[in-house]
Amino acid sequence: MKHFRIPLVSVIGGATCSPEEAALAERVGQLLAQHGYGVVCGGRGGVMAAVCKGTNQMGGVTVGILPGEDDREANPWVQIALPTGLGEARNALVARAGVGVIAIGGGYGTLSEIALALKWQRRVAGLVTWDIPGVYRASSPEDAVAYILST
Amino acid sequence: MKHFRIPLVSVIGGATCSPEEAALAERVGQLLAQHGYGVVCGGRGGVMAAVCKGTNQMGGVTVGILPGEDDREANPWVQIALPTGLGEARNALVARAGVGVIAIGGGYGTLSEIALALKWQRRVAGLVTWDIPGVYRASSPEDAVAYILST
Amino acid sequence: MKHFRIPLVSVIGGATCSPEEAALAERVGQLLAQHGYGVVCGGRGGVMAAVCKGTNQMGGVTVGILPGEDDREANPWVQIALPTGLGEARNALVARAGVGVIAIGGGYGTLSEIALALKWQRRVAGLVTWDIPGVYRASSPEDAVAYILST
Amino acid sequence: MKHFRIPLVSVIGGATCSPEEAALAERVGQLLAQHGYGVVCGGRGGVMAAVCKGTNQMGGVTVGILPGEDDREANPWVQIALPTGLGEARNALVARAGVGVIAIGGGYGTLSEIALALKWQRRVAGLVTWDIPGVYRASSPEDAVAYILST
Numbered sequence: 244m245k246h247f248r249i250p251l252v253s254v255i256g257g258a259t260c261s262p263e264e265a266a267l268a269e270r271v272g273q274l275l276a277q278h279g280y281g282v283v284c285g286g287r288g289g290v291m292a293a294v295c296k297g298t299n300q301m302g303g304v305t306v307g308i309l310p311g312e313d314d315r316e317a318n319p320w321v322q323i324a325l326p327t328g329l330g331e332a333r334n335a336l337v338a339r340a341g342v343g344v345i346a347i348g349g350g351y352g353t354l355s356e357i358a359l360a361l362k363w364q365r366r367v368a369g370l371v372t373w374d375i376p377g378v379y380r381a382s383s384p385e386d387a388v389a390y391i392l393s394t
Numbered sequence: 395m396k397h398f399r400i401p402l403v404s405v406i407g408g409a410t411c412s413p414e415e416a417a418l419a420e421r422v423g424q425l426l427a428q429h430g431y432g433v434v435c436g437g438r439g440g441v442m443a444a445v446c447k448g449t450n451q452m453g454g455v456t457v458g459i460l461p462g463e464d465d466r467e468a469n470p471w472v473q474i475a476l477p478t479g480l481g482e483a484r485n486a487l488v489a490r491a492g493v494g495v496i497a498i499g500g501g502y503g504t505l506s507e508i509a510l511a512l513k514w515q516r517r518v519a520g521l522v523t524w525d526i527p528g529v530y531r532a533s534s535p536e537d538a539v540a541y542i543l544s545t
Numbered sequence: 546m547k548h549f550r551i552p553l554v555s556v557i558g559g560a561t562c563s564p565e566e567a568a569l570a571e572r573v574g575q576l577l578a579q580h581g582y583g584v585v586c587g588g589r590g591g592v593m594a595a596v597c598k599g600t601n602q603m604g605g606v607t608v609g610i611l612p613g614e615d616d617r618e619a620n621p622w623v624q625i626a627l628p629t630g631l632g633e634a635r636n637a638l639v640a641r642a643g644v645g646v647i648a649i650g651g652g653y654g655t656l657s658e659i660a661l662a663l664k665w666q667r668r669v670a671g672l673v674t675w676d677i678p679g680v681y682r683a684s685s686p687e688d689a690v691a692y693i694l695s696t
Numbered sequence: 697m698k699h700f701r702i703p704l705v706s707v708i709g710g711a712t713c714s715p716e717e718a719a720l721a722e723r724v725g726q727l728l729a730q731h732g733y734g735v736v737c738g739g740r741g742g743v744m745a746a747v748c749k750g751t752n753q754m755g756g757v758t759v760g761i762l763p764g765e766d767d768r769e770a771n772p773w774v775q776i777a778l779p780t781g782l783g784e785a786r787n788a789l790v791a792r793a794g795v796g797v798i799a800i801g802g803g804y805g806t807l808s809e810i811a812l813a814l815k816w817q818r819r820v821a822g823l824v825t826w827d828i829p830g831v832y833r834a835s836s837p838e839d840a841v842a843y844i845l846s847t
Contacts, residue, residue: 247450247473248465281474299398306457306474312490312514312632314399322398323432323457323474325491328632330614331812332788339463340476354828355811359784362804363463375807463783479783481765482661486634502664505677509657510633526656549752549775550767583776601700608759608776614792614816616701624700625734625759625776627793641765642778665765 249304251283252391253341253365255356256290256349256372264348265293267370270384271345272297272305278392281306283340285333286317286324290347295320308336335359343391345381346372366391400455402434403542404492404516406507407441407500407523415499416444418521421535422496423448423456429543432457434491436484437468437475441498446471459487486510494542496532497523517542551606553585554693555643555667557658558592558651558674566650567595569672572686573647574599574607580694583608585642587635588619588626592649597622610638637661645693647683648674668693702757704736705844706794706818708809709743709802709825717801718746720823723837724798725750725758731845734759736793738786739770739777743800748773761789788812796844798834799825819844 252275256268272282272294282298284291286307295305299320307321310333314324327333334352338344338359343366346357353372360367361377368387369378381387403426407419423445426433433449435442437458446456450471458472461484465475478484485503489495489510494517497508504523511518512528519538520529532538554577558570574596577584584600586593588609597607601622609623612635616626629635636654640646640661645668648659655674662669663679670689671680683689705728709721725735725747735751737744739760748758752773760774763786767777780786787805791797791812796819799810806825813820814830821840822831834840 247456247471248468248475249473251474283476304474305398306476308476317399320398322400323402323455324399325434325457325459325476325487327487327634328490329487329634329785330630330632330788331815332629332631332782332785334812335783335785335788336476336478336480339479351811351815351830355808355815358804358808358811359787362784362808377804478785480634480785481637481781481783482664483631483634483637483780483782485661486632486637502660502679506657506660506664509653509660510636513633513653513657528653549758549773550770550777551775553776585778606776607700608778610778619701622700624702625704625757626701627736627759627761627778627789629789630792631789638778638780638782641781 249281251281251306251341253337253344253360254282254284254290254294254347255337255344255353256347257353258287258289258291260289260348264290264371267384268293268347269297271347271388272303273301274384274388276301276303278388283308283337285309285337286321288318290349292318292320308333308340339363343367345387345391346378348372400432402432402457402492404488404495404511405433405435405441405445405498406488406495406504407498408504409438409440409442411440411499415441415522418535419444419498420448422498422538423454424452425535425539427452427454429539434459434488436461436488437472439469441500443469443471459484459491489516490514494518496538496542497521497529499523551583553583553608553643555639555646555662556584556586556592556596556649557639557646557655558649559655560589560591560593562591562650566592566673569686570595570649571599573649573689574605575603576686576690578603578605580690585610585639587611587639588623590620592651594620594622610635610642640667641665645669647689647693648680650674702734704734704759704794706790706797706813707735707737707743707747707800708790708797708806709800710806711740711742711744713742713801717743717824720837721746721800722750724800724840725756726754727837727841729754729756731841736761736790738763738790739774741771743802745771745773761786761793791818792816796820798840798844799831801825
């Protein structure tokens with residue numbers, strides 16, 4: 244039987260970010276799409292917008308799990324927008340949805356997602372983000388993607 | 395700018411269903427895909443599997459918002475599987491994710507989704523399902539889809 | 546060992562209600578407290594405020610599971626206020642928290658809670674509310690409370 | 697008008713813990729109750745059981761927001777047991793329910809709660825726990841409680 248499932252990687256980071264973080268996120272999105280993976284994220288701006296932009300450039304699927312009740316809060320590169328109305332409790336869904344997690348920059352919200360992903364024994368690769376035991380400190384987008392996909 | 399968003403319709407119903415309900419669901423999936431809409435559902439069997447099967451037949455996108463923590467509980471026609479770990483509280487997410495809701499058969503779980511969708515002023519079309527004020531009693535899959543997409 | 550647990554009954558209904566519904570809710574709260582039960586509800590106004598008022602009059606415990614992020618949205622008779630930030634998805638928590646559910650009046654939100662409670666095989670007693678198979682149509686607050694506590 | 701609200705402090709930590717952590721948690725519970733505060737926690741064992749035990753010793757209120765669907769998973773010192781069925785997503789509710797958070801030991805689940813509490817600008821005091829910027833490193837249960845209640 245034909246297999247329809249699209250494997251996803253969670254990409255997390257701040258709703259605002261530096262140009263350097265945005266460039267890393269866009270490259271991560273491109274690489275994941277080239278490897279046949281979709282991206283699931285929080286659907287907002289900053290790192291989330293950049294990774295969705297990169298994923299779309301290479302024809303990949305983008306899913307945004309939004310905190311609010313209105314799908315218009317999604318960034319324009321989100322293909323599948325899911326307005327949960329759960330607020331920050333939706334972070335748990337983002338952390339769980341991917342086969343692994345790539346964290347880029349980010350604040351306390353990102354830290355909560357890293358923590359839950361590690362609790363659920365997901366692989367977590369970090370680029371200029373929180374230095375938590377269990378997070379693989381990746382040297383580049385290529386390194387981060389290779390670490391996640393080597394599971 | 396290019397528009398990437400894929401509009402979704404929520405399709406709800408029992409995890410087990412009659413052959414007649416499955417046929418209705420499969421047809422609803424085909425019609426939604428033909429109109430350029432993806433399907434979001436609870437990701438399990440019965441009506442959920444049938445609608446995903448029909449959507450895939452016409453090249454549409456299928457999203458399954460799962461109650462459990464493991465994406466292997468998704469039916470094989472789900473493309474985007476989101477294991478929420480929220481149990482039945484995930485019903486709220488299914489009801490909210492679509493521009494409207496089509497209900498086919500179903501028990502108390504389906505009733506909870508109909509109620510939330512009506513609370514949020516979504517259009518709800520019903521095929522052999524709960525007779526609740528506010529639900530449009532559709533005569534066929536074509537009628538149900540036309541009602542939802544006429545918003 | 547001393548037993549600390551306080552048994553709870555879920556009481557659900559509209560955030561606005563008629564004087565008759567408020568009187569029924571207040572009486573339900575009084576009766577539950579007299580039987581040693583606390584009340585768990587959505588924490589807002591209308592039926593929720595009236596049942597908390599009655600419960601407090603007889604020295605019972607009141608728990609409000611709020612949709613928003615701020616406990617100041619609780620009615621003044623809520624003792625334990627839990628601001629969930631989950632929106633209407635918090636209805637699932639209200640329906641699950643009691644040993645049974647008493648529904649008084651109410652709209653679509655109340656219907657969603659009735660449906661989930663029945664799905665979880667909780668007893669549900671109704672006073673001038675939705676006529677759904679499985680809901681016991683109680684003739685009075687006394688009758689509703691007796692039905693729930695006879696489990 | 698009489699004021700019924702019981703102020704709560706969130707106490708978080710591992711479901712298993714060392715005897716030293718249990719002693720700290722029990723003392724925190726005693727102190728909070730003496731100051732007129734109730735405790736809200738995840739309702740399970742370890743730090744959660746110890747803090748509920750201490751709170752009960754001084755006549756305080758204990759609330760357990762449980763991950764599963766069955767209130768029998770609560771520790772015996774929980775007075776108000778709320779089985780959410782949300783899994784680890786319930787951590788967000790624990791972090792939000794108190795006026796502040798006291799963390800004792802703990803693993804990744806505790807880290808996720810610390811992160812969310814800081815995101816929501818709650819005061820967080822830590823006793824032998826994660827060293828995250830924004831967490832007050834308390835020297836004793838007395839110091840931790842004083843820090844939280846000085847808001």
